[in-house]
Amino acid sequence: MAMDLKEIEKYIKEAMPDASxxxxxxxxxxxxxxxxVTSSQFAGKSKIxxxxxxxxxxxxxxxxxxxxxxxxxxxx
Amino acid sequence: xxxxxxxxxxxxxxxxxxxxxxxxxPDAPQCGxxxxxxxxxxxxxxxxxxxxxxxxxxxxxGIKTFSDWPTIPQLYIKKEFIGxxxxxxxxxxxxxxxxxxxEKGINYKK
Numbered sequence: 001m002a003m004d005l006k007e008i009e010k011y012i013k014e015a016m017p018d019a020s021x022x023x024x025x026x027x028x029x030x031x032x033x034x035x036x037v038t039s040s041q042f043a044g045k046s047k048i049x050x051x052x053x054x055x056x057x058x059x060x061x062x063x064x065x066x067x068x069x070x071x072x073x074x075x076x
Numbered sequence: 077x078x079x080x081x082x083x084x085x086x087x088x089x090x091x092x093x094x095x096x097x098x099x100x101x102p103d104a105p106q107c108g109x110x111x112x113x114x115x116x117x118x119x120x121x122x123x124x125x126x127x128x129x130x131x132x133x134x135x136x137x138g139i140k141t142f143s144d145w146p147t148i149p150q151l152y153i154k155k156e157f158i159g160x161x162x163x164x165x166x167x168x169x170x171x172x173x174x175x176x177x178x179e180k181g182i183n184y185k186k
Contacts, residue, residue, distance in 0.1 A: 052144070
């Protein structure tokens with residue numbers, strides 16, 4: 001039940017190719033991450049919609065393989 | 077999600093102006109993210125009802141489908157889904173959370 005940092009980045013990048021992504025392994029256990037995602041695709045969307053886009057890019061891994069991912073979204 | 081679970085969730089949301097689906101209780105949170113949101117509401121002295129999803133597996137899974145949101149905690153204010161821990165934290169820090177309480181007529185410590 002853990003996920004590699006690079007793997008998370010890959011999933012988000014696939015869904016949002018223009019995004020710049022900063023990921024940190026908060027606890028060093030491969031289970032608690034924070035991600036700051038900046039993308040033009042967030043423009044005009046609510047925070048809930050923006051976070052859902054990131055969750056959706058992870059294709060159901062959030063809450064399963066990936067226990068904790070703190071998300072911060074920014075419009076480009 | 078079965079109808080019974082859906083009804084239970086809907087009832088919580090309908091009957092509590094500020095409703096936090098969380099792991100543990102406001103006095104004894106079982107997860108750091110749930111604790112964070114619970115503490116922010118406490119600091120603002122908001123009267124809220126914490127629903128411990130760990131007590132009921134069907135609600136724990138059901139609320140994710142209900143809100144189309146994969147994580148817990150989840151905050152509802154006057155029947156509207158406001159967000160999870162990250163969003164609430166951001167809104168707490170930039171003052172938007174207070175704005176929502178003002179708009180929706182929820183009392184808090186000004």
